[in-house]
Structures are given as C-alpha cells and as structure tokens.
Amino acid sequence: MVPQWIIEKKRDGLALDDAEIRDFIADYTSGDIPDYQMAALAMAIYFQGMNPEEVSILTDAMMRSGDLVDTSAIALPKADKHSTGGIGDKVSLILAPLVACCGVVVPMLSGRGLGITGGTLDKLESIPGYRTDLDIAGFLSVLNRCGCSIVGQTGRLAPADKKLYALRDVTGTVPSIPLIAASIMSKKLAEGMDALVLDVKWGRGAFMKTPTLAHELAQTMVSIGKAMDKGMAAIVTDMNQPLGRTAGNALEIIETIETLRGDGPADLVLLTIELSAHMLALTGVSPELDLARERLTAALTDGRALAKFKEMVALQGGDIAAIDDPARLPTAQQQIACPAPATGFIAAADAEAIGRACIALGAGRQRVEDSVDHAVGVSQILKIGEPVREGQAMAVIHANSDATLEAALPFMKQAFRIATDPVAIPNLIGEVIT
C-alpha cells in the first residue's frame, strides 16, 4: 500500500476499499504514515466526501485502534445517548438514571466541555467527590450495581481518533461530515451497547448551523451504527437558545436535581423523555413510544430516577448530601440580574452569546488545558416566547470576580432580543431519523 496512491484515489473522487482505509488508519496510528499524509487525505475527504460504506469502515477501523468495553457479561439490554453538544444541555445527567430505572443499562463514556459547548464530566465534577476517572473495571462494576455510570473516556479508547482529531483541529479539516461522524461513532461504539440514540443539534449554539447539515450528520451516524448492527435513532433538535434555564456546571446540576424531583423546565423534560423513550423502544424494553413515554414520566415524577441518580453518584464517590441540599454545591460570590430593557416577548436568547458569557465567567474552556470554575454561569434564563416586563430579570449571572463579570456582560446584553408582539415558541424537536 503506497499512502499517496490512496490520497490520490480519494482526491480524484473514488471510493476507498476496506483494506485501503484500514491500512491507512492502522499505519497512521502506529506512526508509519506521517501527519502530512493524513492531513492531505483529510482535506481530500473534506472535498470529496465518503460513501456510507467508507464511513462505516473508517469508524470501525478507528474504534478498533484501541480498547473496546466488553459489556457481554451484563444480561440486561444496554443503550446510550449522544449529543453533538450545546449550551445548557444537561440531558445525560437525567436520562442515564431515568432509563436505568426502567430496565435498560446505560454505559456512558462522556467528554469535557470545549469552547462554548459544556461537558457532562465538568458538570458532574461540581458534586464534591464525584470521580469521572474510573477505569474500565470500575465502570463495569458501577454499571453492574446500579445500571448506569457516567465516566470519562480512557486514553486507550479509539487512539486513532484522538490523533486524527488533534490533527484536524490545526489543518482546517474539522467541518467534514464523514470525519465528524466517524470521530463521534468510533468512541461511542467502543462502549459495547445494543442501541444508541443521537441528539443532533443545529443552530447558533451548535456545531451544525442549519437543520440540513444536522440532518446529514444524523443520517451518516445512523447509517454507521446500523452497519454495526446497533439499534439507532437520531433526533434533530433546535439549539438556537439554551436548553433549560441554566448554563454552567453546578447551576446545571441544580437544574438536574430539580428535574429529577419532577420540577424541570418543559423543554428539558420533553427532550429527555423523548430521547429516553427511543432507548426503551430500540432495546425492546418498551417497544411502543407512547407507552415508553408514560413509563418514563412516571419514573421521573415518583422519585425513582432521583434515587437512581443518587445511587450512581454515591457509587462514584460523590457526596449525596449535596444532592439533597444543593446549597452544598459550589456557589459564586456575586449574583447579578440582567434586566429587560423593554416590555414585550423574548424573541431571542442566543445560545452562542450565552455560551460566550459562560466562557468569559470561567465556566468553560477555550483550550483543552484550561481549568473550569464550577460555581459560575447563568441561571433563570427566559426562553423565546415568554413575556417580560421592563426591568424584570431575563437571566441571572453568577460570577466570581468583577473582571469576569465585566467580560460576560456584553455577551449577555447581546444575547436577548425583545419583540413587542407575541413570539411563537420554536419547535425544539425536529426530524426523527431511524
């Protein structure tokens, strides 16, 4: 195999075969193929794309470059959910215990936040003592005992993806649907689940800026999963405004607890139930979506999901006293309301601007090596369509310094737009791809 012939073949718009893709990825992972040839191939893929078969082979090759989690000893059906990332997206924290208490095991390997996108691990680490760095044996042990576990991805999981992702970041080859899909799926499918539900977001706070791009990515990922005999569903959702009313690590844990107590914001509850219902349906635990929604709503409101969440937190070393009394979670020194400049209806609550405000406050990372402040963020965010009076808070900023507050304020002012006439509530949930 001569690497440049493979690059030339893709450059000329031809499909690569199984051996070509697998050899290229194996030799790239081992270092036998240098970064410059991988960079040229990635740019050729950016322009020429890949057909569904090629993407499935690429995903499988990257997945098999590292460890696979062996969940075969767990008899119950296993399912997971993946979101392409947004602002205020705490669905995983609610969904994992909720689905687990309906009889589906949720083995969830999760990531940290980067840029305006929050990370599930950062949110969980707001809970004193919670350990996200379990090894695979520890992860399996929590799964066996309570049916769900949320931990970080180990270094040996899809190392080809880790290497390729870092290269794409500096070679202008990030926004390629086949490469994005293969990157996400190579890590997710290493978890060893039977079914996977995808939340593919579009909008100002999402990586995909249009529903069309989100659809294309969703379709590509569903096709990869099906090629590997996984039950698959993807929901295209709107990420122009934050999900729920909070953004920021501890603030989102508080909203998670409220939701698990049956008192969550409508959009967050709706999306969590919907994604969870597909997990129950795909694993055959509750094949009809309507019945699945009913079962899930009951478990969310009668306290079972909250109990399961506390069980998981305790097994992973977290202080459940902080769940019972969220005042024990990290709290910021200043809480500053953002007053509405006029009376009317919220026409925009820009997820991107609110995400940038959170970064400015220290809640997120600009670079991988940055640390995060768990206490800061934004709460009580008004949503599109809600009425507002002049001077009423459209959101509350939680800051730990005057400097970060000053940096965040312009973004928060930019984020909201008020209309005189009533504004329709946008559809959160769009197309479902199965």
Place this chain on the structure above:
Amino acid sequence: MVPQWIIEKKRDGLALDDAEIRDFIADYTSGDIPDYQMAALAMAIYFQGMNPEEVSILTDAMMRSGDLVDTSAIALPKADKHSTGGIGDKVSLILAPLVACCGVVVPMLSGRGLGITGGTLDKLESIPGYRTDLDIAGFLSVLNRCGCSIVGQTGRLAPADKKLYALRDVTGTVPSIPLIAASIMSKKLAEGMDALVLDVKWGRGAFMKTPTLAHELAQTMVSIGKAMDKGMAAIVTDMNQPLGRTAGNALEIIETIETLRGDGPADLVLLTIELSAHMLALTGVSPELDLARERLTAALTDGRALAKFKEMVALQGGDIAAIDDPARLPTAQQQIACPAPATGFIAAADAEAIGRACIALGAGRQRVEDSVDHAVGVSQILKIGEPVREGQAMAVIHANSDATLEAALPFMKQAFRIATDPVAIPNLIGEVIT
C-alpha cells in the same frame, strides 16, 4: 497569523492576500509551519485553485526564499527558455549557443531527468569533463565570456520550492496548475533574465496530457512572469512522439552536434528556431519574428552556433574533441534495429513508450538517487507520417546488457503503429501565448 485560518480560507474558496501567502511560505521554509499544515494547504489549493495574483505572490515568495542570481553587471539583454519536459527534447543545447551568438545572453539553470523525462544536465554530462556544478560566480564568469552557460540549480535556489515539491510528491498534490506554475517559475525567475520563453508540452510523453491543460499552465506561467515585468511568451507543443530522432543522453548530444552543423531533423530545427525567435523578439534584439527566424537560421547553418557551443563546453571543462569527433562520446555495446512488422506509414511513435524503453535501458532515473548510463537510448526513430517498408528499422536500440535490452524491447514494440493509408504529419507547434 494562525496557519489553520489561512488553510480554512483557501479551503472555503477565498483568495489569500499578500501577507498570508508570504508568511505561510516563510514559516514553512523555516520549519515553523509543519509539513502537515503545508500538505493541507496544498490539497486545498488543488481543489480551490489560486487566482493570477495569488500565484504571482506565491512564486515571488518561493523565489525569494533563497539566492537570486544577480546578472545586473551584464549589459546585454538576457533571456532564457524553459520546457516542461519531454522525450528527445534537446532544444536547450542548441538554443543557448544559437541565441547567444545573436546578441542575447542565455543564463540557463537546468535540471536532471526524472521518470520518462530527460534532463539537460544528464545530456551535457555525456561530454567528457563537462561540469554542470559551477557555483554562481563560475556561472556568471562563463556567461560574461561566451554569452551562454548551462549549469545545475544550486541548493540555495528557491529552497521553499525544493521542500514543497518533495512534500507534494508524497501527498497527492502534484497535479495542481498553480503549484506547478509557481514551482517552475520560482526557480526560473531567480536567474535574473529580462525575458523568458516557455515550451509547454502536451501529449503521451508530457506531464500535461491535453492541449487544454497545457494552455492553462502556459497562461498561468505567462501571467506570473508578466507580473514580475518579464517579457513572456509560451508555445504549446505536441509531445505525443519524441522530438527529433534520438532519445538518450550521448545520442542526443550527437543529434545536437548534427543540428548545429545545419543537418538537424526538421521538427527539432523548427521548434528551436521558433523558441529562439521569441527570445530575440522579446528582448528587442530582433523585434520582428520573421527577421529573427532568418538571423537564427543563418547562425545555425553557417557554423556560428556550433562554434559558440564549443566555446561554452570548453569554458565548462568539457572535451571539445568529443564535439568534433562524436565517436569519443560514450557508446553502447549493442545496437539493435526494431524492424517494421508491415509496410505502410508510421501512425504512432509513442513518446511515453519510447521514454519507458529508455528508462529500462538505464538512460533515465526512476528515483532521484538513480545514476544514468549516458551511452544507451534509442536513435533513428521514424516519425509520424513517414513511409516504412516491412523489415525496415523504425528505430535502433542502444543497449549495454542483454537484460536491459530484453526489458526495453516490449516498450519499443508497443511504441509504433503502422497504418496502410498515408498519415498526416501532426502540427508540432500549437498556440502561442504572449
């Protein structure tokens, strides 16, 4: 300047500005920008192209990455010719002394052969003692004394191009017109001439396979030269069959000497006079092409060009006894005729197949580090349109071993096609771009 932003800009089809191109090339040459970012940019340029201004800036940046030959002390007009390479192309060897004896200095930095393309330096080194490795001072001294000099490119000439060319070779980014044009012109324009005439070849034995591609490359290079205030002309020529009747280093020197004695094959004489005439016209030495052709034809037939050639060879250490008596040039052990299988007219004398036969005989290089056998090659090649009788030689193979002869024979058999009806002589000279 963040390199990936520049890559992304080109990837998205936007034009790069002066500073972006110059900084990228400077940092790539110094090693501050790694190969993988240059590879990604090269692939983006392959797909998105470059406008004439971008290509000119890229060429200038690569040219200025190394030494420039300062010919300002030479009062006479200076011009050079560049060919994109073919089989049997010995034009430079005749043109340099011919143009020099008409009052235009020819500072010619030349290359070695690679693949089926012969190299001027390899041909000259067939002459015992001829030195192609003069430094710039030695080159200028020969130019001052006899008006022409043909030497190799020094290592300090356009190092950015040297580095980029090696990278393109292994990343599938060779066939990009802007990158090819910038590569050729960055080396040529470092010579410090007033005018440059280009022989852009298309066909089976050329890098460009169609007249359209050759036209595009010619147009791009003419535009680069004009942006640098050089007199420019490009001639698109047919390289489906070899130029002249010989291919191979010493064999081409013999044909060169015959041509300088006024006894050259028609196609070789025609093209040499045509390219030379544009050099005389562009430098103002003989502004009318018809008069220029007359003056050149006179100098070629009355022995002045031959005398100038011998003067240059002597100044560069070559044995002029070998010019007077070509039997002193390297001679192969075996001369084997390729008999025509039928009576008729030559319909094809495939330059690519004859080039491959020469490689098989050892006349050329498959890799840069290969050495060449100066004695071997092919002579007495019949040209398209010429009549042939069954059993008559269509060419004579010069070989130094049975093994290389065996390897070359299939290519030679493949090369010729004989038609029953008369075949029209194809036009050697196509479009002229000024």
